[in-house]
Amino acid sequence: MLKYQKIALEMARHITENLQQKDKLPVIETLISHYKVSKSTIIKALKVLEDKGIIYMVRGSGIFVRGEGRKGYFNLLGVNELHGDARDNRYDLLEIMEIERISALPEVTNALRLEKTAKVYSVKYVYYLDKQVTCLEQVFLSQKIISNLDEEIAPKPIWEYIKDVLGIKMGFPDIYVNVDKLNAEEASFFGLNAEDPMLCKEIIYHLVNGQPVCYSRAVYHYKQARFFLKINSSN
Amino acid sequence: MLKYQKIALEMARHITENLQQKDKLPVIETLISHYKVSKSTIIKALKVLEDKGIIYMVRGSGIFVRGEGRKGYFNLLGVNELHGDARDNRYDLLEIMEIERISALPEVTNALRLEKTAKVYSVKYVYYLDKQVTCLEQVFLSQKIISNLDEEIAPKPIWEYIKDVLGIKMGFPDIYVNVDKLNAEEASFFGLNAEDPMLCKEIIYHLVNGQPVCYSRAVYHYKQARFFLKINSSN
Numbered sequence: 001m002l003k004y005q006k007i008a009l010e011m012a013r014h015i016t017e018n019l020q021q022k023d024k025l026p027v028i029e030t031l032i033s034h035y036k037v038s039k040s041t042i043i044k045a046l047k048v049l050e051d052k053g054i055i056y057m058v059r060g061s062g063i064f065v066r067g068e069g070r071k072g073y074f075n076l077l078g079v080n081e082l083h084g085d086a087r088d089n090r091y092d093l094l095e096i097m098e099i100e101r102i103s104a105l106p107e108v109t110n111a112l113r114l115e116k117t118a119k120v121y122s123v124k125y126v127y128y129l130d131k132q133v134t135c136l137e138q139v140f141l142s143q144k145i146i147s148n149l150d151e152e153i154a155p156k157p158i159w160e161y162i163k164d165v166l167g168i169k170m171g172f173p174d175i176y177v178n179v180d181k182l183n184a185e186e187a188s189f190f191g192l193n194a195e196d197p198m199l200c201k202e203i204i205y206h207l208v209n210g211q212p213v214c215y216s217r218a219v220y221h222y223k224q225a226r227f228f229l230k231i232n233s234s235n
Numbered sequence: 236m237l238k239y240q241k242i243a244l245e246m247a248r249h250i251t252e253n254l255q256q257k258d259k260l261p262v263i264e265t266l267i268s269h270y271k272v273s274k275s276t277i278i279k280a281l282k283v284l285e286d287k288g289i290i291y292m293v294r295g296s297g298i299f300v301r302g303e304g305r306k307g308y309f310n311l312l313g314v315n316e317l318h319g320d321a322r323d324n325r326y327d328l329l330e331i332m333e334i335e336r337i338s339a340l341p342e343v344t345n346a347l348r349l350e351k352t353a354k355v356y357s358v359k360y361v362y363y364l365d366k367q368v369t370c371l372e373q374v375f376l377s378q379k380i381i382s383n384l385d386e387e388i389a390p391k392p393i394w395e396y397i398k399d400v401l402g403i404k405m406g407f408p409d410i411y412v413n414v415d416k417l418n419a420e421e422a423s424f425f426g427l428n429a430e431d432p433m434l435c436k437e438i439i440y441h442l443v444n445g446q447p448v449c450y451s452r453a454v455y456h457y458k459q460a461r462f463f464l465k466i467n468s469s470n
Contacts, residue, residue: 022445051286056407058444066407066445073411077466172291172301175464176308179414179434179457197432197457199414209293210257210301222414222432229410229464231312 004044007035011045012054021067025055053230069228076175076201076227091127091134094155098124101149108140111204111215118142121149123158126189129224133189137218145213158216159205171208177201182219190221199225239279242270246280247289256302260290288465304463311410311436311462326362326369329390333359336384343375346439346450353377356384358393361424364459368424372453380448393451394440406443412436417454425456434460 001009011031019025026034031042046063049055057063069075104112104120112120120140127135139158141149145168154165162168177199184194198219205214236244246266254260261269266277281298284290292298304310339347339355347355355375362370374393376384380403389400397403412434419429433454440449 053407053409056441056443056445061444064445069409070411073413076410076412076464172288172465172467174288174304175311175466176305177311177412177434177460177462177464178308179432179455179460181432181457197414197416199412199434206291209296210291210299220414222416225412225414227412229311229412230407231410232407 003037004041005048007037007041007045008048010035011049012052015049015054015065016068019065021065023065025063025065027062050232053232056232066230069230073226073228076177076229091129093128094157095126095128096123096153096155097126098122099149099153104140108215111202112140112142112212114142121146123149123153125155125158132191133221134224135218135220136186136189137216139217140215142213144211145207158214162205162214168213169208171206171210173206174204175201176203186219192221197222238272239276240283242272242276242280243283245270246284247287250284250289250300251303254300256300258300260298260300262297285467288467291467301465304465308461308463311412311464326364328363329392330361330363331358331388331390332361333357334384334388339375343450346437347375347377347447349377356381358384358388360390360393367426368456369459370453370455371421371424372451374452375450377448379446380442393449397440397449403448404443406441406445408441409439410436411438421454427456432457 015025025031028039028042028046032039035042046055046057050057053066055063056066100122101119102122104114104118106116108114108120109116109118112118114120120142123139123141125135125137125139126133127137137158141158145162145166154161156164159170163170179197179199181195182190182192182198186198187194187196190196199222201218201220203216203218204212205216206212250260260266263274263277263281266281267274270277281290281292285292288301290298291301335357336354337357339349339353341351343349343355344351344353347353349355355377358374358376360370360372360374361368362372372393376393380397380401389396391399394405398405414432414434416430417425417427417433421433422429422431425431434457436453436455438451438453439447440451441447
């Protein structure tokens with residue numbers, strides 16, 4: 001982690017724990033002397049916080065706290081280290097249901113830019129909240145990042161697994177959201193009826209060189225499919 | 236528009252029209268001499284393109300085109316000038332159904348941080364695609380930005396109206412997404428059945444000083460509720 005990223009993380013924690021929406025941050029000079037870093041490091045750190053929707057800067061007026069998202073909504077960009085507390089899914093238990101090595105279907109070879117005959121690992125996860133199923137996720141991992149996935153795979157969200165267990169640095173994700181009706185199998189997991197609404201969130205994770213390596217397709221219980229997104233439009 | 240923003244827009248157009256996923260951009264020195272601007276302007280412009288998910292940069296290796304999102308999916312951040320072609324909604328016709336000045340309900344005073352007794356303008360829009368209703372939107376405008384809204388309001392998306400007609404510079408939006416079942420009234424607009432799925436996208440638009448001034452609640456036909464989001468995780 002680079003110095004400005006550490007400072008950004010520290011500042012993000014401080015803001016989350018101690019400050020509220022519209023609170024004003026100290027001026028840059030004060031931040032410089034508090035964190036004992038250069039002006040350019042502080043400015044880079046502030047840019048990170050701005051990009052993450054944690055602060056906003058008003059020219060000539062100061063730096064302000066943007067405030068938390070709406071209660072009960074989760075960060076759509078739950079792949080994001082600075083929002084370690086605003087998770088991808090609301091869940092209190094995660095189980096791995098199935099691990100297989102399979103021939104990839106066209107949507108998977110497409111997403112991962114693999115040959116048509118490629119094999120991939122498929123991992124099925126079930127996320128629970130209060131003993132109810134809140135999300136069903138199927139993850140496809142390219143053999144380019146993992147040659148032998150076994151039953152020992154830790155039951156943690158796939159991006160944590162890739163980052164912490166495989167030690168791979170992730171580049172950018174592409175996210176797709178769509179809405180449909182549950183099929184009978186999904187409905188039985190959720191304790192809902194077939195044809196009830198669902199939200200499907202797909203994420204294609206890339207390495208920093210742009211190579212896609214992991215494709216996740218998650219179906220959410222519609223009552224828990226509540227996401228927020230704080231974007232910075234200052235560009 | 237600042238110089239680096241103009242360059243970013245020019246580069247974005249060039250990429251969209253002429254380049255494909257994984258294509259490599261010229262090195263920075265070539266961009267500098269092509270656009271006849273300083274290195275810091277080019278770097279700022281590239282940062283904008285990176286933040287918008289148009290390019291990705293690989294240290295020591297170059298700048299690459301990230302490629303379009305999946306066909307049939309629209310940019311979830313359709314409030315974004317650089318993605319003028321990737322609109323908020325897919326529609327070919329937009330109508331204003333109703334304009335009223337009303338007492339704001341609690342969810343509206345909350346979103347716009349108004350007093351409980353505040354009045355707001357409500358504008359109801361219908362978006363059509365191929366003569367079918369694809370989206371129903373209700374927009375609430377704070378009287379802080381508009382004192383007298385009349386029937387002359389142009390039938391264009393509200394963020395375009397605020398920017399182009401009112402000439403107000405927008406700050407950051409907060410976006411909320413959730414899924415639910417259609418009620419009977421909504422279903423009749425869409426030609427669907429009550430209880431069919433829908434996606435609801437709420438946007439709270441802020442001025443650059445952080446003041447929320449416009450709250451939009453849009454309900455999408457579930458078959459057209461397909462969004463993509465390209466984020467840059469390099470921070």
